[in-house]
Amino acid sequence: xxxxxxxxxxxxxxxxxxxxxxxxxxxxxxxxxxxxxxxxxxxxxxxxxxxxxxxxxxxxxxxxxxxxxxxxxxxxxxxxxxxxxxxxxxxxxxxxxxxxxxxxxxxxxxxxxxxxxxxxxxxxxxxxxxxxxxxxxxxxxxxxxxxxxxxxxxxxxxxxxxxxxxxxxxxxxxxxxxxxxxxxxxxxxxxxxxxxxxxxxxxxxxxxxxxxxxxxxxxxxxxxxxxxxxxxxxxxxxxxxxxxxxxxxxxxxxxxxxxxxxxxxxxxxxxxxxxxxxxxxxxxxxxxxxxxxxxxxxxxxxxxxxxxxxxxx
Amino acid sequence: xxxxxxxxxxxxxxxxxxxxxxxxxxxxxxxxxxxxxxxxxxxxxxxxxxxxxxxxxxxxxxxxxxxxxxxxxxxxxxxxxxxxxxxxxxxxxxxxxxxxxxxxxxxxxxxxxxxxxxxxxxxxxxxxxxxxxxxxxxxxxxxxxxxxxxxxxxxxxxxxxxxxxxxxxxxxxxxxxxxxxxxxxxxxxxxxxxxxxxxxxxxxxxxxxxxxxxxxxxxxxxxxxxxxxxxxxxxxxxxxxxxxxxxxxxxxxxxxxxxxxxxxxxxxxxxxxxxxxxxxxxxxxxxxxxxxxxxxxxxxxxxxxxx
Numbered sequence: 001x002x003x004x005x006x007x008x009x010x011x012x013x014x015x016x017x018x019x020x021x022x023x024x025x026x027x028x029x030x031x032x033x034x035x036x037x038x039x040x041x042x043x044x045x046x047x048x049x050x051x052x053x054x055x056x057x058x059x060x061x062x063x064x065x066x067x068x069x070x071x072x073x074x075x076x077x078x079x080x081x082x083x084x085x086x087x088x089x090x091x092x093x094x095x096x097x098x099x100x101x102x103x104x105x106x107x108x109x110x111x112x113x114x115x116x117x118x119x120x121x122x123x124x125x126x127x128x129x130x131x132x133x134x135x136x137x138x139x140x141x142x143x144x145x146x147x148x149x150x151x152x153x154x155x156x157x158x159x160x161x162x163x164x165x166x167x168x169x170x171x172x173x174x175x176x177x178x179x180x181x182x183x184x185x186x187x188x189x190x191x192x193x194x195x196x197x198x199x200x201x202x203x204x205x206x207x208x209x210x211x212x213x214x215x216x217x218x219x220x221x222x223x224x225x226x227x228x229x230x231x232x233x234x235x236x237x238x239x240x241x242x243x244x245x246x247x248x249x250x251x252x253x254x255x256x257x258x259x260x261x262x263x264x265x266x267x268x269x270x271x272x273x274x275x276x277x278x279x280x281x282x283x284x285x286x287x288x289x290x291x292x293x294x295x296x297x298x299x300x301x302x303x304x305x306x307x308x309x310x311x312x313x
Numbered sequence: 314x315x316x317x318x319x320x321x322x323x324x325x326x327x328x329x330x331x332x333x334x335x336x337x338x339x340x341x342x343x344x345x346x347x348x349x350x351x352x353x354x355x356x357x358x359x360x361x362x363x364x365x366x367x368x369x370x371x372x373x374x375x376x377x378x379x380x381x382x383x384x385x386x387x388x389x390x391x392x393x394x395x396x397x398x399x400x401x402x403x404x405x406x407x408x409x410x411x412x413x414x415x416x417x418x419x420x421x422x423x424x425x426x427x428x429x430x431x432x433x434x435x436x437x438x439x440x441x442x443x444x445x446x447x448x449x450x451x452x453x454x455x456x457x458x459x460x461x462x463x464x465x466x467x468x469x470x471x472x473x474x475x476x477x478x479x480x481x482x483x484x485x486x487x488x489x490x491x492x493x494x495x496x497x498x499x500x501x502x503x504x505x506x507x508x509x510x511x512x513x514x515x516x517x518x519x520x521x522x523x524x525x526x527x528x529x530x531x532x533x534x535x536x537x538x539x540x541x542x543x544x545x546x547x548x549x550x551x552x553x554x555x556x557x558x559x560x561x562x563x564x565x566x567x568x569x570x571x572x573x574x575x576x577x578x579x580x581x582x583x584x585x586x587x588x589x590x591x592x593x594x595x596x597x598x599x600x601x602x603x604x605x606x607x608x609x610x611x612x613x614x615x616x617x618x619x620x
Contacts, residue, residue, distance in 0.1 A: 014516055021518035026422050028414025032488045033434045039441070039449045096327070099334065100349060103342035116346030119353050122608045125538060127545025129573050130604070133597045134356045137363055141316025149317065186352065193349075218338045240440065247442025250547040253577055273444045277548055280448050288452075295445050306440055310433055 040299065047296025050289035060293055065260055065275060068284035075294045077262045077270040081177060082246060082298075084265060085256060088181035090242045093188025097241075098234065100189065101196025102222055108201070117197070124190035132251035135183040139255070140174060147171040167264045177265035180256030184245040191244065195237030199230035232312065239309035243302045249273035272298045319355075357601055363594035370588065375595050379561040381575075383585075388592035390599065392561040396476055396569040400550065401543040403480025403565060404487060408539055411484070412491035413532070416499045417521045432496075439489035447552035450482040455553055462566065469566045474555040476562075476569040482553055483543045491539035494615065498531025499524060530614055537611035544603055547573040572596045 051060045055072035066073025104117040155170045172178070203226060215221035227234075249271075252258075258274040259267070272294050279291035330348070333341030367375050367388065378389030415435055419428050455473030458481060462470040470477070502524050510520045525532065555568025556578055562569055570578075576593050583589040 014519075018516035018518040022417075022422060022521070025414045025417040025518075025521065028411050029416075029418030029422075029431075030414075032411040032415050032485075032492065033431070033438060035449075035485045036434060036438050036441070038453070039445060042449055042453055043445060096345065096348065099330070099342060100345045103346050107339070107342060110343075112343060112346055116349055118609075118612060119349040121612050122605060123349060123353060125541045125545075125608045125611075126604050127547065127573055127600050129547040129576055130356070130360075130545065130597055130600055133576070133594070134359055137359045137594075138316055138319060138355075142320045143316075145314055145317030146320060150321065189349070219335060222338070223334075243440050247440075247444065249442070249444040250573075250577065253548075254580060273442055273548075276444045276448060277552070280451055280552065291448060295448050298442060299445060302440065302442065303437075306437055 043292065043295045043299050046292040050293040051296065054290055054293060066286045066290055068287060070286060073290055075272060075275055075290065075297065077259060078272045078275045078294065079297070080262065081256065081269040082272045085177050085180045085184060085269065085271060086242060086246045089184030089188055089245050090238065092181065092185035093241060094192055094238050097189040097192030098196055101193040102200055104193065105197030105200030106222060120190045120193050124194060128187055128248055129250040131186050132183050132254050135179050136254040139179045143172055143174055170264065170266045173267040175255065175257035175268040177256055177269040180252050180269060180271070183251035183255045184248060187248060187251060188241045188245050191241040192237050196230070196234050199233035200226065203229055236309045236312065239305050243305040247273055247298060247302055249277050360594050360598040360601055364591050364598050367588050367591035367595050375592060376599065381558045383589055386586060386588050388588060390572060390575065390596050393558065393570045393572045393575040393596065395561065395563060396554065397544050397571040399476050399563065399565050399569070400480045400483055400554070400571055401540060403477060404483035404543045405536065405540055407481065407484035408488045408491055409536060411488045412495055412535060413525065415488065415492040416495040419496060420499050421517055421521050435489045435492055443486065443546065443549045446482055446486055447549035450478060450549060450553040454478060454482055472555060472568055474553050475567055476554060476565045479550045479554040480565065482549055483546055486546065486549060487539040487542045490542050491535035494531050494535030494538055495528065498528035502527055530617065534611045534615035537607050537614065541604055541607040541611065545573055545600060547577050550574045551577045572600055
């Protein structure tokens, strides 16, 4: 009788502990995503208000950033710079990251591929500012000789094409869009490589054997037949990586540097995250407002890419 | 000239790698693999070279002394190192419970069709631009935390921008990274083990605890990966940490600095001083070595404990 009651008591106690414990876990789990909604809400409420106050959506997307004494302004140069550097960085990141992912995913028995995998695992977690500093250091070493031996003669040779070409190709400044794109691509490469590798590693053995049997060459087997089996995962990886690098600030601080005006991509280039970083820390209300507007635009771009990746993936 | 060769040789290197893909596939792939190893090697070598002037002048003292005085050309990064350790400690103490909560919530508590949505939200937390976290920390989190802390204690937090603010913001940012690793391990608990747990009459909460103990290697691995993120995070921290790079402090409710935010905030005017650029590169070298060491430990733990 007493033993039975005791058993009943401990069961009741255990049920209470069960619900309390699960509740605590759920509370902690929810606490991890609540800030996301707070941030998105804050950015959109203040951002949309700021865009309206600074002269409407079209003016905000194309206009020059406001000086402290202006009432209106936009983020035109920043948007152009961000798009240019993100597209270049993403293309380069996919171009190198995809074959790299195939290597560490398919050639797992090679010793060197394990070394490369460890390298990628380290690089994906590396502080992004370190990568920016690295590109800055290479750029400051290479700039003068690069201009003297390569870019000056080359830009003279292609000058008959027209003046517009100098916007893209020409002697480089210490800070330029190409350095920014290079830094972004170094951040993108390991993302793409890791997801490609896990997609290739999850291909079933019969499918792999069929690919090798029908394709003839190993290149065709890996890059034509099996690519179709993993294309969806790789596309998702590319989109998520692009969303990630579109919002990166730290690697651009010393590579693209930022700019207030439309300028050639061979010189300091503006970027939306750089403008948010700069303007948010000024004491002027109009610039802080434009930082919120820029953040809303940036968030919209990233949410769009993220949702596309999730629906397709 | 060296830098010139480096940049110019990159183009034939990539062309060769692509060409070899068609001709001799495995060697082409190996060239791509070598690319990543060379990048990491070059990065470390580059920082050693750039930091050499200050290390040659001060020795390891640059890492052990406090005080950042450009006018006297005297640089020490100890206060930044302390700041990095303190903010990471606050961040990890808050982030690990949340990461465990995320893993259990997704795998045990939520009904199956909500798991994907919740998982996507956690992933989105990781994808959000860090500068937006910084913006939110600057105008919302900092002031809120200050009034909260000052109500609970007696006005210990004199400024909204402190090491504590940075730690809390970091905790929110790194939780998804730790959670991703723990989730991965949690989903790999073998079905027979799970059935055995329930067969002895465990409640769901007890089952969750046993499974968490079963995947403790993943938890440890996630801890180190998140720690690496926390130590290297730059922009968001630089916006809320207070930017006090002069005075040494171990009080988390005071303004401080971390290594990465020291680099971000001081670099723009570094060129005006003889030794400041090398000093900042010495900080970057420290970050690189930390990053290499912490990630090596994390990768080792996760690979050793693979279920």
